[in-house]
Amino acid sequence: MTMNILSIAGTDPTGGAGIHADIKAFSAMGGYAMAAITAVVAQNTRGVRSFVALDPSFVGDQIDAVFDDVRVDAVKIGMVANARIVETIAQRLYAHRAGNIVLDPVMVAKSGDHLLEPDAVAAISELLVPLATVTTPNLPEADVLLGTDAKWSLDAMRTSAVELRQLGSEWILLKGGHLHGSAQSVDLLHGPQTTIELSAPRIRTRSDHGTGCTLSAAIAALLPTCSVEDSARMAKAYLHGALAASEDLDVGHGHGPLHHFHQLWRELPRSLAELSGTGETTTTQSAEHGNSR
């Protein structure tokens, strides 16, 4: 049976972050992707120009439209924009008895631009974190949620992960991507009686737009069929491959997107040739249009 995964998040017209990254990650993990939009964002790989938060009742209508018709196996929450949207999401997810909720408490984009109104932090902490199976803050978001100004280190991350879990999420995945000095990019998964270090070699690339979105979305897609530990491990391995292959894409001049389908595209010429009975071909979209500039 296929799993139906819902993203509740904002948009990125260049396709690297928000619902676009989520839909790609859900699909790459073998899930059926769905999305309810919270905010329409004018952004590209260089930064955020502006955003329009949708009317909270309309966000609620989208969520109801999905749950009233489709079995939802997991939910990923990303950019929520403001406190009223947070209240609506929490109320609707509670009413629909949603499970397997992954909360990425998106606050600031890679470019440094704000994606969340300040009054929404308390609402996220009080209303969404306690509903979450896994909450996935990066280090700046962890500081905001805890009201701290920690000097980041692996030791400080261990302490923060424990404190973050006290806010009510069943598991915390504290992401260490912002610990730039270290050779490994280490995330800490902290849950009932367990803390696991998820470590991967740090990749030198600017094409890291949407890493957090992709990781949390991949976890959500895996959660209905795997343990939290296995979901996090597999999602991290997938993210690492997508980040390593990101420079195969040629998208924008700032923080480029990840290559969500790097494995599939490698197989694509052969699969298409087999499907059409035309023999081996190299005329896939990537080969034809890949580096045309």
Ligand SMILES: Nc1ncnc2c1ncn2[C@@H]1O[C@H](COP(=O)(O)OP(=O)(O)O)[C@@H](O)[C@H]1O
């Ligand atoms: N340069 C990198 N090399 C390898 N993994 C990275 C790198 N940057 C981030 N990651 C990983 O990407 C995921 C997202 O991390 P992070 O950048 O901290 O979050 P966010 O995108 O929310 O700011 C984490 O698993 C982190 O370890």
Ligand SMILES: Cc1ncc(COP(=O)(O)O)c(N)n1
């Ligand atoms: C709609 C939306 N959601 C999330 C992010 C964060 O992604 P990143 O930190 O990689 O910029 C973003 N830029 N836009």
